[in-house]
Amino acid sequence: MKVAVIPGDGIGPEVVSAAMRVVEAASRRFGVPLEVKYAEAGDAALRRYGKAMPDEAWRIIDAADAVLKGPIGESAYEVTSGIRMKYVLYANIRPAKNLPGVPAIKQIDCVFVRENVEDVYIGAEYRVGDTAIALKVITGEGTRRVARVARKYAEARKRKITVVTKSNVLRVVDKFFRDVAFEELKGLEVEEMYVDAAAMELVRNPLRFDVVLTTNQYGDILTDLAAQVAGSLGLAPSANIGDSKAMFEPVHGAAFDIAGRGIANPIATILSAAMMFEWAGRADAASAIRRAVEETLAKGIATPDIGGKAKTEEVGKAVAELVERL
Ligand code: ATP
DSSP states (O other): OOOEOOOOOOOHHHHHHHHHHHHHHHHHHHTOOOOOEEEEHHHHHHHHHOOOOOOOHHHHHHOOSSSEEESSSSHIIIIHHHHHHTTTEEEEEEEEEEEEEOOOHHHHHHEEEEOSSOOOGOEEEEEEEEEEOOOEEEEEEEEEEHHHHHHHHHHHHTTTTEEEEEETTTHHHHHHHHHHHHHHHHTSEEEEEEEEHHHHHHHHOOOGOSSSEHHHHHHHHHHHHHHHTTTGGGGGGGEOOOOOOOOEEEESSSOGGTTTTTTTHHHHHHHHHHHHHHTTTTTTHHHHHHHHHHHHTTTTTTOOTTTOEEEEEHHHHHHHHHHHHH
């Protein structure tokens, strides 16, 4: 597997370095050949080269199968959305699940499948005098392809899909998303829920959700909420999947407030790397990484955001060592 690694900004280089230790351990242990190339992108690249996505970064990603990316600071839109849009990474997969020893708001075990390249994030915004306009664009094909990804997850988990919309108010666009998704998901147990109710239910009774299929902006907001319900933003991984390329990254941002202190939680990035192995067809390496994370946390080796005393590096080292032994 050819992997382009973008360390990113803020805590990015710290969490990515810890995760790469685990990636290399999994590659050795499970015999997954890796060709790793580092690419500079983000705020630091902008200062150095005048571009948040320098041409060299695009060249490295073009040649890669997968991208493992740390969080990006101010230039997140250019880098993260830029990569999602250019390679049409149309499905954003964000699992929310409790981990051992991590204080959580509630028990939760669901997977969000968020449409990733449409909606109000296409950048069609306009100022006309005293008025500002943003276009919300939903296409049939965009909805069908992301619904097919949700179907795969639902079939593997054998439960139901909740389609989250606001179709009672957005009676054309959100209703279209709902109708196309329901059509594509025929044969499965499917329900619709409005986004405001979904926010409430995620706090009140999160276990009622299994697979959640939703549009780009609602997914953006609800997945931060779900991550916090599970314990910490520092634990939440994600995958951006397209037809030929994919990018794996933590849900959290650059967290400049704690950058450079070696205390950032690397688990979100490590679990994102597990999703990368799974995408590459190496479920053995993926599940070893997940088990190693669970065992590490169960032993109390954890960063301060989840009540531990360990440094970022120590968590990465502990997980990597377990992966080699599993
Ligand atoms: P963005 O807008 O890019 O999402 P943000 O500053 O709003 O960025 P985050 O950077 O995701 O939000 O983080 C919010 C807070 O959560 C941070 O200030 C930090 O204290 C905490 N946090 C986020 N990620 C981690 C992590 N990996 N480890 C520890 N704490 C974290």
